[in-house]
Every structure is written in structure tokens, then in C-alpha cells.
Amino acid sequence: MSEKCIVCPCEDVTLADVEQAIGLGYLDIDEVKRFTGLGTGPCQGKLCMVVTCQLLQKVQAADPSRRDRQPESQKEPHPFTPRPPVVPVSLYVLAAGKGADRER
Amino acid sequence: MDKPDSPLSSAERSGDEPFQIEFEGRAMPARHGDTVASALIAAGVQVLSRSLKFHRPRTVFCLSGSCGSCLLRIDGRPNTRSCQVRAEPGLRCARQNAWPSADYDLLSAADAMFPIGMDHHTLFTSPRPLNRLMQKMVHQIGGLGRLPDEDTAAEGAPSAVCKHVDILVIGAGPAGLAAATAAAHKLRGKGRVLLLESQSEVGGSYLCHPELGRAEARAALQRAEDEGVEVLVATAAFGFYGEDRHREQPSEQRGLIGAASEKVLYKLSAERYIYATGGAPQNLLFVDNDRPGVLSGRAVGRLLACHGIRIGERPLVVGNDEFAESLTAALRRSGQTVMTIDGERERLVRALGGTWVEGAEICDDKGLRRTVSCDLIVIAIPPAAASELLVQLGASVELRQPGGFVVKADEHGRTAQQHVFVCGEVSGTMATLAAAAAGARVGKCVAVELVEQRRAKASQPAPG
Amino acid sequence: MSASGRMPAAAHRLASEAETVIIGGGIMGLGIAYELARRGRSDVHVLEQEYLTSGASGRNGGGVRMQWSTELNIRLMQESMEICRDFASELGINVWLRQGGYLFLIRGQAELAQLERSVALQNRCGVPTRILTPQEALRIVPELNPKSFVAACYNPRDGVVFPWPFLWGYAHAASELGVQIHTYTKVTAIDVLGPNRFVVHTSKGPIRCERVINAAGAWSPAIAKLVGVELPNHPHRHEILATESLKPFLKPLVSVLSSGLYFSQSMRGEIVGGITVPDHDDGQVHLGSRLRFLEDMAADLLSVMPVLSQVRVLRQWAGPYDVSPDGLPILGEHPALPGFYLVCGFVGYGFMMAPVIARYYAELLCGGSRHPVFDRCRLSRFADGTSERELMLIG
Ligand SMILES: Cc1cc2nc3c(=O)[nH]c(=O)nc-3n(C[C@H](O)[C@H](O)[C@H](O)COP(=O)(O)OP(=O)(O)OC[C@H]3O[C@@H](n4cnc5c(N)ncnc54)[C@H](O)[C@@H]3O)c2cc1C
Ligand code: FES
Numbered sequence: 001m002s003e004k005c006i007v008c009p010c011e012d013v014t015l016a017d018v019e020q021a022i023g024l025g026y027l028d029i030d031e032v033k034r035f036t037g038l039g040t041g042p043c044q045g046k047l048c049m050v051v052t053c054q055l056l057q058k059v060q061a062a063d064p065s066r067r068d069r070q071p072e073s074q075k076e077p078h079p080f081t082p083r084p085p086v087v088p089v090s091l092y093v094l095a096a097g098k099g100a101d102r103e104r
Numbered sequence: 105m106d107k108p109d110s111p112l113s114s115a116e117r118s119g120d121e122p123f124q125i126e127f128e129g130r131a132m133p134a135r136h137g138d139t140v141a142s143a144l145i146a147a148g149v150q151v152l153s154r155s156l157k158f159h160r161p162r163t164v165f166c167l168s169g170s171c172g173s174c175l176l177r178i179d180g181r182p183n184t185r186s187c188q189v190r191a192e193p194g195l196r197c198a199r200q201n202a203w204p205s206a207d208y209d210l211l212s213a214a215d216a217m218f219p220i221g222m223d224h225h226t227l228f229t230s231p232r233p234l235n236r237l238m239q240k241m242v243h244q245i246g247g248l249g250r251l252p253d254e255d256t257a258a259e260g261a262p263s264a265v266c267k268h269v270d271i272l273v274i275g276a277g278p279a280g281l282a283a284a285t286a287a288a289h290k291l292r293g294k295g296r297v298l299l300l301e302s303q304s305e306v307g308g309s310y311l312c313h314p315e316l317g318r319a320e321a322r323a324a325l326q327r328a329e330d331e332g333v334e335v336l337v338a339t340a341a342f343g344f345y346g347e348d349r350h351r352e353q354p355s356e357q358r359g360l361i362g363a364a365s366e367k368v369l370y371k372l373s374a375e376r377y378i379y380a381t382g383g384a385p386q387n388l389l390f391v392d393n394d395r396p397g398v399l400s401g402r403a404v405g406r407l408l409a410c411h412g413i414r415i416g417e418r419p420l421v422v423g424n425d426e427f428a429e430s431l432t433a434a435l436r437r438s439g440q441t442v443m444t445i446d447g448e449r450e451r452l453v454r455a456l457g458g459t460w461v462e463g464a465e466i467c468d469d470k471g472l473r474r475t476v477s478c479d480l481i482v483i484a485i486p487p488a489a490a491s492e493l494l495v496q497l498g499a500s501v502e503l504r505q506p507g508g509f510v511v512k513a514d515e516h517g518r519t520a521q522q523h524v525f526v527c528g529e530v531s532g533t534m535a536t537l538a539a540a541a542a543g544a545r546v547g548k549c550v551a552v553e554l555v556e557q558r559r560a561k562a563s564q565p566a567p568g
Numbered sequence: 569m570s571a572s573g574r575m576p577a578a579a580h581r582l583a584s585e586a587e588t589v590i591i592g593g594g595i596m597g598l599g600i601a602y603e604l605a606r607r608g609r610s611d612v613h614v615l616e617q618e619y620l621t622s623g624a625s626g627r628n629g630g631g632v633r634m635q636w637s638t639e640l641n642i643r644l645m646q647e648s649m650e651i652c653r654d655f656a657s658e659l660g661i662n663v664w665l666r667q668g669g670y671l672f673l674i675r676g677q678a679e680l681a682q683l684e685r686s687v688a689l690q691n692r693c694g695v696p697t698r699i700l701t702p703q704e705a706l707r708i709v710p711e712l713n714p715k716s717f718v719a720a721c722y723n724p725r726d727g728v729v730f731p732w733p734f735l736w737g738y739a740h741a742a743s744e745l746g747v748q749i750h751t752y753t754k755v756t757a758i759d760v761l762g763p764n765r766f767v768v769h770t771s772k773g774p775i776r777c778e779r780v781i782n783a784a785g786a787w788s789p790a791i792a793k794l795v796g797v798e799l800p801n802h803p804h805r806h807e808i809l810a811t812e813s814l815k816p817f818l819k820p821l822v823s824v825l826s827s828g829l830y831f832s833q834s835m836r837g838e839i840v841g842g843i844t845v846p847d848h849d850d851g852q853v854h855l856g857s858r859l860r861f862l863e864d865m866a867a868d869l870l871s872v873m874p875v876l877s878q879v880r881v882l883r884q885w886a887g888p889y890d891v892s893p894d895g896l897p898i899l900g901e902h903p904a905l906p907g908f909y910l911v912c913g914f915v916g917y918g919f920m921m922a923p924v925i926a927r928y929y930a931e932l933l934c935g936g937s938r939h940p941v942f943d944r945c946r947l948s949r950f951a952d953g954t955s956e957r958e959l960m961l962i963g
């Protein structure tokens with residue numbers, strides 16, 4: 001195993017990948033998610049999102065000018081949009097919903 | 105695998121007669137109460153999966169369905185969380201995404217080829233022919249599991265069920281069980297309380313707690329059922345859908361919870377909602393933090409408390425809260441030599457070892473580094489609030505360290521959203537018993553309010 | 569793109585003046601900015617209310633095809649495909665183009681007759697589309713349920729891309745050439761001082777310019793209102809999902825025109841696809857996800873490919889289609905407002921069109937040749953009654 005500090009195990013995104021995105025000016029969790037792909041695998045961010053938000057918070061605290069780039073709404077740490085389904089659901093079960101939604 | 109020096113050793117495993125499951129063509133012992141993951145760990149399987157890009161070896165981390173590092177092909181279904189599937193006689197499972205095998209995966213060459221990480225954006229963008237070749241190769245080795253077996257498509261018809269209840273409690277951990285019980289007690293049979301649990305057994309963090317464990321989970325379930333709470337296990341609330349409605353819902357209400365079991369789609373709504381969704385175990389950032397043998401405290405606690413499985417002889421526990429302490433004590437009682445660091449004054453910087461953890465490099469607050477030998481690294485830090493459904497319905501959250509994106513609520517668990525309440529870890533109450541106490545308080549308060557509202561409505565003069 | 573390159577999202581302060589202001593940091597806005605800068609016109613500011621990829625350009629299915637019912641679209645897409653093929657080497661960022669083809673499944677005879685005409689036109693333009701029997705289609709995608717369709721049409725050269733890197737590629741390259749890209753900068757008002765004289769007000773202050781390009785996609789009617797212009801296009805929510813990742817098995821993007829179903833397998837192995845679901849079109853952009861979409865999508869997808877039954881959905885999201893009345897875009901300078909330019913109304917295929925449209929748009933703005941698309945897609949066509957519909961729209 002080569003030495004790596006893994007931020008997102010599902011997509012194999014490393015700390016170096018996240019730092020590169022930050023270096024390019026992507027400071028918001030939504031940007032970092034998309035640029036690195038973290039949080040898009042089987043766990044949908046349950047393991048990587050909070051730790052990344054904390055990293056971003058530190059970067060902003062260390063360099064307030066970066067913080068000023070963000071409008072008010074983005075200054076507070078916020079999660080990326082939690083897309084449903086929050087746990088994976090099979091197509092088979094979802095298909096049952098079409099038309100047949102009667103109480104039994 | 106199954107080497108004599110395997111760091112995995114199973115302590116006395118309670119339970120009845122063992123049976124067998126099939127793992128890559130070989131028979132593996134399992135016991136009643138095992139999940140596929142716990143059975144394989146007890147049998148000494150070190151590598152459960154290979155990671156997506158680098159094919160790094162992985163094993164379980166959370167053991168509660170939230171991390172996705174235990175995906176196996178189970179009975180013809182790819183990408184199945186093996187920690188969430190009960191072991192049953194004859195069940196077939198196999199690892200995925202490895203060639204020729206998960207134990208010796210040649211594709212892990214990718215790990216050495218990209219020592220820092222893979223900048224997939226700039227990877228061989230030119231010259232053109234090389235770019236095309238690279239894309240072809242990446243495409244061919246990409247992806248996780250193979251398509252499901254054909255016969256999995258034909259199995260029985262799924263169904264859809266709509267329910268409108270008085271109080272819907274999501275999450276049957278200490279907080280949710282207590283909330284549902286207290287609410288049902290107050291309603292005294294004059295209202296439906298429905299409790300959902302995504303895992304195949306109720307209990308949540310009780311199940312990871314070395315002193316409470318399954319016994320407490322079962323006792324709490326009994327109390328809930330005695331009060332008439334309806335409980336659906338292995339049924340995960342997967343989304344709050346603000347625009348959808350279902351047939352059983354009062355016409356003035358919109359928004360429903362979608363929930364799914366293996367065979368049933370539920371559309372659920374309620375007069376009041378109590379979210380007790382708990383939290384997801386978190387890892388720390390250090391080099392090779394994904395090496396097999398780095399497990400969450402909850403996973404280690406659960407293996408011990410529910411499955412009688414003890415991993416290794418010399419664990420290193422990282423963490424400094426009440427749970428970390430009781431876990432450390434329990435591991436010591438089980439006969440292990442436990443080292444501890446708090447994770448703050450002394451931090452982990454590296455997990456050492458081959459496929460499995462053999463040691464750790466630690467750094468103290470003066471920057472001094474030392475190496476310890478251990479055969480398990482236990483990350484016993486608080487989980488991050490599972491607030492996804494709440495964010496979907498518009499609740500506001502704040503980032504706490506520890507705690508993750510915790511939902512803002514008053515002492516009665518009331519959020520800014522009408523009819524939405526929270527308790528337990530999702531609202532920042534971390535300790536197990538405190539979460540149960542908070543749940544009882546919130547459950548009672550919600551039921552009282554509902555009863556009062558109804559009384560007020562009934563006493564209003566009829567219009568006209 | 570190089571890691572050392574200028575940041576697209578760097579902390580520039582908004583300048584007080586620029587030649588061109590582009591509203592919208594989607595693929596249209598960024599593509600035009602890059603093409604302008606490449607022609608030496610880099611006094612351009614791109615204003616994006618959120619982050620890059622936040623609009624339709626970050627939410628789409630990444631389909632790129634040459635199968636269309638109008639010659640204009642067929643020809644444009646032949647050129648756009650070539651640009652996509654070279655994008656990685658030109659802009660230094662991978663866009664993961666995979667030419668696995670598009671396979672349209674046909675469910676009824678009337679539909680077949682119409683598609684036969686489109687295929688004949690495509691063949692005349694040099695696109696090798698073929699009509700297939702269900703048995704022939706099964707040779708390309710063995711997992712299809714042959715009972716779910718009566719015929720198919722297939723062009724092996726169509727394909728799919730990963731959309732996001734197009735935006736970063738254009739953005740990074742444009743910034744290196746001097747374009748300023750301002751994210752989290754929302755346009756709130758526009759003053760028209762006279763011909764070619766505007767002040768664009770934003771959440772970060774005002775900026776004067778000679779030219780405003782409305783590249784705000786589904787938000788373009790709202791931007792046009794700021795200068796008192798009514799546009800005939802309107803936003804329509806389009807939902808989409810991705811499943812967990814599977815080993816590669818599906819070559820083409822498969823689509824059923826009659827239900828609006830489409831799905832393909834991404835480079836990472838996910839099945840990505842959507843279907844048309846009715847919505848209340850109230851002129852607003854709605855990005856909420858609905859359970860109803862998952863149900864309709866799952867049911868139709870499984871009717872076409874039952875073996876996916878036990879595959880799980882990982883996430884769903886929505887993006888805005890930008891629907892024009894005849895299915896063709898709205899391009900060029902507004903006839904009554906010199907300096908106010910439109911590039912909108914691309915329904916559900918603006919992503920694939922952007923590379924070629926951005927080129928011709930920059931040509932036009934730099935006083936070069938005027939591609940016929942600007943006449944065909946001018947705003948006044950709706951008033952003249954000279955519009956011809958594009959029929960091969962998904963959704
Ligand atoms: C689900 C879905 C699937 C699709 N599938 C495909 C496909 O397979 N192939 C294909 O070619 N196309 C597809 N499309 C269509 C394609 O995504 C769009 O046509 C294309 O992305 C439009 O690009 P754009 O730059 O015009 O718009 P956008 O990408 O939407 O960019 C407009 C930008 O303007 C910004 N903006 C809006 N108002 C303001 C303001 N006041 N101030 C500042 N900025 C503002 C927005 O935030 C947005 O980022 C799909 C679309 C959707 C929604
Ligand atoms: S999901 Fe099974 S170990 Fe985390």
C-alpha cells in the first residue's frame with residue numbers, strides 16, 4: 001500500500017486532492033465535492049463531508065481574505081445538498097410505488 | 105488469509121449451533137445473530153473489499169451501514185452492505201472489484217502509480233492517442249460490482265404501502281426507542297406511533313455499547329411494544345419529499361417520508377415527526393487511515409457486545425469521551441492489552457503495517473513522534489449527526505466539533521420547522537443514556553402537545 | 569488546465585468597467601468567454617450567482633448525439649462532436665467522452681415512420697444512423713427486454729461525456745487568458761443607459777459595460793425581464809438519478825422518446841438517467857426532488873432492462889430545462905436593444921451544443937462570419953411564424 005491520507009474512502013479522494021482543490025480557489029464544500037468527486041460514492045458523504053467542511057473552515061480562518069470572497073450565505077459552514085435517497089434503495093422497490101400506493 | 109499469525113481471533117462466541125455460509129466457493133462458519141460481515145471477520149477474513157480507484161484493501165469501518173466499505177456480492181446482488189445482511193445458511197457471498205483476487209489484487213498497482221492521489225482531471229490529457237487509450241483503460245477497469253444475476257430480477261413482486269400516523273419516530277436507537285415509548289404512553293392507545301429502524305435490528309448505539317448491548321436494546325424494544333408502538337425494522341427512511349403526497353394523507357398536508365425495506369416501499373406521513381437518526385461513525389485524517397485494522401469504536405464495540413468477537417490482542421484506542429473509556433475498559437476485561445491516546449494532545453499520524461495494521465505512529469503536542477506496535481486501531485471519536493433528512497426538510501444545522509452538522513432545536517427538541525422534533529445524537533446529545541433521557545422527554549412533550557391541540561380543536565364550536 | 573494556473577474563482581474584486589459582461593457561468597457563458605478570449609477579446613467578466621456547475625450544466629446527463637430531426641442540429645452536432653473529441657488535449661482536462669452510441673427505442677408504428685424520415689436526413693448529412701429490429705438491438709445491448717419496443721435506431725458515433733470538467737476547462741483556460749470569473753455574484757438589476765451602454769448591478773457591486781450576454785439558461789427569462797424584455801422560453805424541472813457503480817456493461821445511451829426515458833453508464837460505472845415527469849410550469853426554476861420521479865423512472869427503466877431490478881439508486885437531483893416553444897434555441901442580439909445578446913432556449917441539449925455554439929458566437933461578436941444558425945434561431949422567428957420544430961427531443 002502506498003502512503004495516503006484518505007478523506008473519501010468510497011471515491012479514493014486523498015487529502016492532497018482536497019488541498020489541490022483549495023489551492024485552485026475552490027473553498028466551498030459544493031465546489032470541493034464536485035472538483036474532487038468526494039461524497040459521490042456509496043456512502044454519499046457520510047464519512048467525508050464533515051471532515052472536509054472542518055478543513056475548509058480552518059483554511060478560511062487562516063486567511064480571512066478568502067472568506068470575503070464568499071457571500072454571506074456561504075460564510076457559515078454548510079453541508080452539501082443531501083440528495084435523496086440518503087440510503088441506497090433498489091429500483092425494484094421504487095418501481096412498486098408507481099400507481100400502487102394503497103393502504104393495506 | 106487464515107494465517108496462524110492472523111491478528112483476528114475470535115473470543116468465545118455465544119449462541120447456538122454454528123451453520124455455514126458460502127464465501128467465494130468455500131464454506132465459512134457463522135452463528136445465529138451474525139451479519140455476513142461479522143461472520144467473515146470472525147472467520148479471519150482480513151480484506152472484505154478493494155477500493156474503487158486504487159484497489160486499496162478495505163474491511164469494515166462502521167458496521168452500521170453508513171460507510172460503504174463492506175460491499176460484497178451477496179446472493180447475486182452486487183454492492184451489498186455485508187454488515188447489514190443477516191447471515192443465513194447457504195447464503196453465497198464474494199468480494200468484487202479485484203483481479204485476480206481480493207487478497208492479491210494486481211490492480212492495486214494503481215495505488216503505487218499515483219502516490220499522492222489521482223488527479224483524474226489532468227491524467228494523460230495529451231497527446232490525443234494516449235488520451236484515448238487512457239480513457240479506454242480507465243473505462244474497462246472502472247466500476248464496482250458486476251450486473252446482478254439474472255434470476256434476481258424475477259423474485260416476488262414488491263409492494264407499496266401508505267400510512268398516516270399520529271407520531272412517526274425515525275431511528276430506533278436509545279433516543280428514538282425512548283421517544284416512541286414515552287409518546288405512546290402519553291397517547292394511551294388514542295393514537296398511532298410508528299417507529300422506523302433502518303438496520304435489521306433495533307438498538308442503534310445500544311448495540312455498540314459494551315455494557316448495554318443487545319440486552320438493553322431488547323429491553324427498550326419490549327417497553328416500546330408494550331406501549332403499543334408499531335416497529336418496522338430493516339426499513340430505512342430514505343428521503344423527505346416536500347412536494348409529494350400519498351392517498352392516506354389529510355388533504356391539507358403535503359410532504360412525506362419515503363422509506364424502504366427489501367420488498368416494500370412505504371410512503372409515510374404523520375401529525376408530528378421525531379427524528380432520532382443518530383450519527384455516522386467518523387474517521388480521523390492520518391496516513392493510511394483506511395488500512396484494514398482501523399475500525400470505528402462503534403464497530404469494535406458492536407463486535408464485542410453483540411457478536412462476542414474480539415479482534416487482535418493489542419488494540420490502540422483513540423478518543424477521550426465516555427464511550428471511549430467504557431470501550432477501553434471492556435476490551436481490557438476481554439483480556440486485551442489496550443493502549444489509549446486522546447486524539448488531541450496525542451494524535452495519530454500514521455497507521456503502519458502490511459495488509460493489516462501492525463502499529464501506529466503517534467505525535468504529541470510538542471511534535472515528538474513515537475511508534476507503537478498494535479494490531480487494531482480503534483477510532484472512538486463521536487459520530488457525525490445523521491441530519492440529512494432534516495436538511496432536506498429545511499431544518500437549520502450548525503457545524504460542531506465534535507458532532508458534525510447538528511440540528512438546532514430547543515430543550516424540547518423543537519426545531520424551527522412546524523411539527524418536526526429531534527433528539528439524541530442528531531441534535532448533539534452524544535452519551536447513550538443522555539440520549540435515551542432526551543428521547544423520553546421529547547416523546548412525552550410531543551404527545552402532550554398533540555393531545556392538547558386535539559382537545560382544543562374538539563372544544564371549538566363547529567363552524568356555521 | 570495546470571494546477572499552477574490562475575484560479576477561476578480567485579478573489580478578484582469586481583472591476584468597475586468591462587467590454588463584455590456574461591451573465592451565467594454555465595457552459596454557454598464560460599464557452600463563449602473562452603472563445604472570445606482566444607480571439608484576443610479578454611475584457612470579459614462572467615458573473616455566476618452560485619458556483620460553477622450549479623446550473624443545468626452541472627446537472628445534466630452528458631449525452632452528445634448527432635441524431636436529430638432538423639438538418640441544422642445534425643450539422644452543428646457533427647462539428648460539436650469533433651470539438652468534444654479534442655477537448656482534453658486542447659484544454660488540458662479530461663471530459664471522459666465515450667462514443668458508445670445512442671440507441672433510441674421505438675414503441676409505436678407512427679413514431680417509427682417519423683424517425684425513418686429523420687434517419688434518412690441524418691444519413692444524407694453523413695451520420696451513419698441505422699434502423700434496427702429488436703433482435704439487432706439486442707446484439708448491442710443484450711440486457712434489453714425485446715418486448716418493450718418494436719424497433720430502434722442507432723448511431724454508433726454518438727456518446728456521453730462527464731459534464732463538469734467542460735466548465736472547469738473553459739473557466740481555467742479563460743482565466744489564464746485574462747477573463748474574470750466571479751462566482752457567488754448574482755445579477756440583481758440592469759440599467760440600460762443607451763445603445764451598447766449598460767450598468768449591471770450585482771450582489772458585489774455594479775459594473776459598466778458595452779455588451780451584456782444573457783447566458784443564464786433557464787433563468788434567462790428572468791434576466792431579460794430586468795431590461796424589460798419578455799422571452800418565450802420557460803424553465804421546466806427535469807429530474808435525474810445515478811445508481812451505484814457497476815462494472816462496464818452498457819455501451820450506448822438508451823432512450824425511449826415516447827416516455828422521455830434515457831439512461832447510460834458513466835465512466836465510473838453508475839447508471840445515470842432520467843424520465844419526463846409532468847410539473848407545474850409556473851415560470852420559476854424548481855430544483856426539488858420528488859419520489860414520484862423515482863417511481864416513474866424505476867418502473868420504466870425496469871420495463872426496458874429488468875436485470876437492473878436489484879441495482880440501487882444512490883442519489884437523485886433535478887436541473888432546469890430551458891424550454892423554447894419550437895425546441896430550438898434563441899440566439900443573437902435583441903432586435904430592439906443593441907448590445908443585449910441572447911444565448912438560451914436550449915431545452916435539454918444545450919450542453920452538447922455549447923462547444924460549437926460558443927465558437928460561432930465568438931466569431932459573430934468579433935465581427936467575423938455569421939453562421940446561418942443565427943438567422944434560424946433569431947428571437948423574431950416566433951413573431952414571423954417561420955419556426956420549424958425539432959422533433960427528436962428527450963423529455
Ligand atoms: C436533468 C438534465 C439532463 C440534461 N441532459 C442533457 C444531455 O444529456 N445532453 C445535453 O447536451 N444537454 C442536457 N441537458 C441540457 C443542458 O444541461 C443545458 O442545455 C445546458 O447546460 C445549458 O447551459 P447554460 O450555460 O445555458 O445554462 P446553465 O448551466 O443553467 O447556466 C446558467 C447559469 O446562470 C446562472 N444565473 C442565473 N441567474 C443568474 C443571476 N441573476 N446572476 C448570475 N448568474 C445567474 C445560474 O446559476 C447558472 O449557473 C440536460 C439538462 C438537465 C436539467
Ligand atoms: S457500511 Fe458496512 S461497515 Fe460501514
